[in-house]
Amino acid sequence: MRDLSSAAIGAAVSGAALAMLGRKPNAPRAMRSALWGCASLGAAVALNELTGKPVPFLRWSFLRLFLGRSPRTGWQAGDGREEAxxxxxxxxxxxxxxxxxxxxxxxxxxxxxxxxxxxxxxxxxxxxxxxxxxxxxxxxxxxxxxxxxxxxxxxxxxxxxxxxxxxxxxxxxxxxxxxxxxxxxxxxxxxxxxxxxxxxxxxxxxxxxxxxxxxxxxxxxxxxxxxxxxxxxxxxxxxxxxxxxxxxxxxxxxxxxxxxxxxxxxxxxxxxxxxxxxxxxxxxxxxxxxxxxxxxxxx
Ligand SMILES: C[S@@+](CC[C@H](N)C(=O)[O-])C[C@H]1O[C@@H](n2cnc3c(N)ncnc32)[C@H](O)[C@@H]1O
Missing domain, CATH: 3.40.50.150 (Vaccinia Virus protein VP39)
Structure with missing residues (x-):
């Protein structure tokens, strides 16, 4: 099942990172690498959703669990998915x-x-x-x-x-x-x-x-x-x-x-x-x- 909101989040993250790269051409190398990383990951998440047969570990719900609030602190993902x-x-x-x-x-x-x-x-x-x-x-x-x-x-x-x-x-x-x-x-x-x-x-x-x-x-x-x-x-x-x-x-x-x-x-x-x-x-x-x-x- 396609999750279009996930695709939109991926596209938005990617777009924002690319825009920042364009605005800060002289940013330090580490920052540019991080922005390229975000742009690529966001694009991968968006494209993954649009394929119609998404790879689970490239889905926003998987990444959010590991990038967002740690399950080690609250042991819930933080977006209400357990209640859902x-x-x-x-x-x-x-x-x-x-x-x-x-x-x-x-x-x-x-x-x-x-x-x-x-x-x-x-x-x-x-x-x-x-x-x-x-x-x-x-x-x-x-x-x-x-x-x-x-x-x-x-x-x-x-x-x-x-x-x-x-x-x-x-x-x-x-x-x-x-x-x-x-x-x-x-x-x-x-x-x-x-x-x-x-x-x-x-x-x-x-x-x-x-x-x-x-x-x-x-x-x-x-x-x-x-x-x-x-x-x-x-x-x-x-x-x-x-x-x-x-x-x-x-x-x-x-x-x-x-x-x-x-x-x-x-x-x-x-x-x-x-x-x-x-x-x-x-x-x-x-x-x-x-x-x-x-x-x-x-x-
Ligand atoms: C990976 S989940 C368990 C998944 C579950 N066994 C299943 O397969 O459906 C880990 C759970 O352990 C709980 N937890 C974390 N530390 C714990 C501890 N020291 N003792 C008991 N539960 C703990 C978390 O709150 C979380 O709900």
Missing amino acids: LAVHVMRHARQADPDDAIRVIDDFSRQHSFMINIGDNKGQILDRAIQRTQPRRLLELGTYCGYSALRMARVMPSDAHLYSIEFNPANAAIARRIWDHANIGDRVTVIVGHLGDGGSTLHRLRAEHGFTDGGLDFVFLDHDKSAYLPDLQRIVDERWLHPGSVVVADNVRVPGAPEYRAYMHQEEGKSWHTREHRAHLEYQSMIRDLVLESDYLQG
């Missing part, structure tokens, strides 16, 4: 149908605004890990709008329960609305917090949600990439895992979790056995990514 997604799901997905909610979210993320969900391709790696493990108690770090939780709830055993930790209360509320619409709200619990908050969220998981020694079968890491390793260490220190528990980690290559990957290499055959799944960053096929699936060997 919730409204879109309510309008277009059949009620009580998780498959249809997933389809509508994937469609929105490809055609309207790029979203940082695990996406349909890497999502299949997550699906298969759950089908192999048949977990009863699952923990997700990083709910966002609830897409990966929908996928997990769809394939986990009927008596299983997923607990999903989300740092941003607005994201947690959006996920809850989408899950209620898809009728999985009683199988998934979102908890606003993070495991590095001095013990408060860990305590809530034990006291309010029945987390016990050896009782956690599956963990999905998809939050702050620098927190993957310390948060996994916290889970291990709580003694919640058992031999055979599985941890899946998204985005190990992009944006990247190098310390986590190095740790899994170092522990290979000792406390963990890891498979590395080569994949692509969500909703496009140009940027490569890695998903790690690790079996816990020691408990």
Whole structure:
């Protein structure tokens, strides 16, 4: 689907940069290079939209996420796309149908605004890990709008329960609305917090949600990439895992979790056995990514 407003923004950025270049012929070299960069990028975004089959990572909604307000601060893109997604799901997905909610979210993320969900391709790696493990108690770090939780709830055993930790209360509320619409709200619990908050969220998981020694079968890491390793260490220190528990980690290559990957290499055959799944960053096929699936060997 063409996004003509995106094409117009690209053309405007390009035109403004070219106009400035024309007005400042003696500007310093660095400034001229930056202006040429803006002009080229703007033109590429505009042309990309006009092709009718735009490349996702050249779309304004993708660039805005990385050039604009950082998801690391607010974990929302800053242009209301998360709320727009919730409204879109309510309008277009059949009620009580998780498959249809997933389809509508994937469609929105490809055609309207790029979203940082695990996406349909890497999502299949997550699906298969759950089908192999048949977990009863699952923990997700990083709910966002609830897409990966929908996928997990769809394939986990009927008596299983997923607990999903989300740092941003607005994201947690959006996920809850989408899950209620898809009728999985009683199988998934979102908890606003993070495991590095001095013990408060860990305590809530034990006291309010029945987390016990050896009782956690599956963990999905998809939050702050620098927190993957310390948060996994916290889970291990709580003694919640058992031999055979599985941890899946998204985005190990992009944006990247190098310390986590190095740790899994170092522990290979000792406390963990890891498979590395080569994949692509969500909703496009140009940027490569890695998903790690690790079996816990020691408990
Ligand atoms: C990449 S998104 C998660 C995508 C989601 N798993 C999916 O595939 O649909 C990352 C989410 O993690 C949240 N987050 C960031 N740091 C966190 C932390 N330390 N603990 C829990 N959630 C965190 C962000 O607010 C954001 O909603």
